[in-house]
Amino acid sequence: MQKSIIVIHYGEIALKGKNRLLFEKQLHRNIHEALRDIGYSKDVQRVNGRFILSLGDDEIGDSSHEIILQRLREIPGITYFGVGFEVGRNIEEIVDGVITLSKDLPSGSFKVDTRRSDKGFPLSSPEVNRLVGQAIVDRFNLPVNLNNPVSVVRIEIAFSGVYIFCARYQGIGGLPVGASGKVVSLISAGFDSPVASYLIMKRGARVYFAHFHSSPYVSRNSIDQVHSLIGRLSDFQHESICYMVPIAEIQKKIIAAAPPQYRVLLYRRVMVRLAERIAARHKCEALVTGESLGQVASQTLRNMRVVDESASMPVLRPLIGMDKEEIISLARTIGTETISAEPYDDCCSFLMPRQVETWGSVRQVHEIESKIDYTEEYEQALHNAEIVVVANRYAKEVTNDFT
Ligand code: ATP
Numbered sequence: 001m002q003k004s005i006i007v008i009h010y011g012e013i014a015l016k017g018k019n020r021l022l023f024e025k026q027l028h029r030n031i032h033e034a035l036r037d038i039g040y041s042k043d044v045q046r047v048n049g050r051f052i053l054s055l056g057d058d059e060i061g062d063s064s065h066e067i068i069l070q071r072l073r074e075i076p077g078i079t080y081f082g083v084g085f086e087v088g089r090n091i092e093e094i095v096d097g098v099i100t101l102s103k104d105l106p107s108g109s110f111k112v113d114t115r116r117s118d119k120g121f122p123l124s125s126p127e128v129n130r131l132v133g134q135a136i137v138d139r140f141n142l143p144v145n146l147n148n149p150v151s152v153v154r155i156e157i158a159f160s161g162v163y164i165f166c167a168r169y170q171g172i173g174g175l176p177v178g179a180s181g182k183v184v185s186l187i188s189a190g191f192d193s194p195v196a197s198y199l200i201m202k203r204g205a206r207v208y209f210a211h212f213h214s215s216p217y218v219s220r221n222s223i224d225q226v227h228s229l230i231g232r233l234s235d236f237q238h239e240s241i242c243y244m245v246p247i248a249e250i251q252k253k254i255i256a257a258a259p260p261q262y263r264v265l266l267y268r269r270v271m272v273r274l275a276e277r278i279a280a281r282h283k284c285e286a287l288v289t290g291e292s293l294g295q296v297a298s299q300t301l302r303n304m305r306v307v308d309e310s311a312s313m314p315v316l317r318p319l320i321g322m323d324k325e326e327i328i329s330l331a332r333t334i335g336t337e338t339i340s341a342e343p344y345d346d347c348c349s350f351l352m353p354r355q356v357e358t359w360g361s362v363r364q365v366h367e368i369e370s371k372i373d374y375t376e377e378y379e380q381a382l383h384n385a386e387i388v389v390v391a392n393r394y395a396k397e398v399t400n401d402f403t
Pocket residue numbers: 185186187188189190191192193194210211212213271288289290291295296298299346347348
């Protein structure tokens with residue numbers, strides 16, 4: 001028996017004690033959904049701390065598998081996976097399977113790495129290594145190198161089956177989306193907030209998005225750009241919902257009542273309050289922003305305090321300790337950098353003052369806000385928000401019921 005399979009490993013989940021089952025189920029569901037989206041409907045088996053995805057009778061390396069590998073590389077919670085065979089539980093079939101797989105080994109040294117979690121298997125791991133290694137040497141005349149081999153032939157002898165593979169692919173790690181609850185991410189078309197959204201997704205939170213814009217007073221290009229960014233980010237969580245919220249009417253009221261240097265702080269407090277309404281609707285636990293300490297004049301500790309004072313839920317800032325270069329490098333890795341690099345009209349630059357308050361005062365903000373009645377505009381902004389669903393073909397329809 002030589003069945004083409006992918007063995008999927010998830011590191012951190014295994015450490016979660018009694019929550020482990022919950023995490024495994026979430027990852028199982030996420031893998032299943034991501035693959036169903038590309039038309040793969042075979043069962044993904046959950047066995048002994050790993051998942052086994054059966055590729056059926058197709059040849060390993062079939063081009064249709066490339067898309068499966070690509071998907072698996074982007075599912076949070078997967079640490080690595082190997083493409084190979086499931087073989088019968090005896091040394092003869094293990095050797096046969098390894099010989100078939102080793103046809104594609106690059107020239108150069110190799111080693112065999114056996115993990116035997118089923119101690120009932122009659123040979124020890126070193127014995128399997130020796131026998132299989134010798135068979136490869138006899139057949140392909142490749143040199144063994146235990147310390148720094150070009151290729152590693154991996155054999156896993158588990159209770160559920162015996163799995164062998166050579167090609168091992170790195171996943172992105174983290175936790176499966178949905179396992180840590182839900183958040184609303186305040187997303188702009190810039191570099192930072194998409195990266196912040198990714199990092200929080202990778203820690204298992206499902207991310208809803210809120211984008212605030214000043215259309216029709218400026219162009220809609222920030223909306224289009226955010227739409228593209230979310231398209232990319234949805235590869236990591238499969239389905240995303242974004243509220244495109246028009247706030248120009250609120251901004252006009254702020255401009256009329258506030259000293260110019262306070263505008264941006266007041267806009268941020270408005271964003272936070274509106275985002276909380278969206279969060280309540282989707283039962284989210286926290287907000288997320290792409291701020292990093294001291295990156296720009298508005299992102300000082302004091303200003304963050306002034307913004308957070310308007311929030312009733314935690315405001316998470318996953319990029320707080322990162323440099324701009326580190327953020328952009330991560331944006332490049334996850335594929336949002338080129339989209340964010342396009343120019344766009346930002347709502348905060350709409351009637352932007354020349355100078356920005358770097359050390360705001362809560363008392364002063366309260367004083368200004370006491371003179372503005374936003375109630376009507378808040379409801380209008382939510383009511384007029386466009387909802388964009390970026391997802392696969394199984395997406396559900398979502399409607400705006402802030403009426
Ligand atoms: P980014 O690259 O994410 O735009 P930035 O360095 O340009 O960040 P700011 O423009 O000061 O920083 O924004 C700080 C954070 O406020 C952003 O990371 C984002 O979370 C939120 N934010 C800013 N503008 C908007 C917007 N128009 N809609 C939603 N959130 C926004």
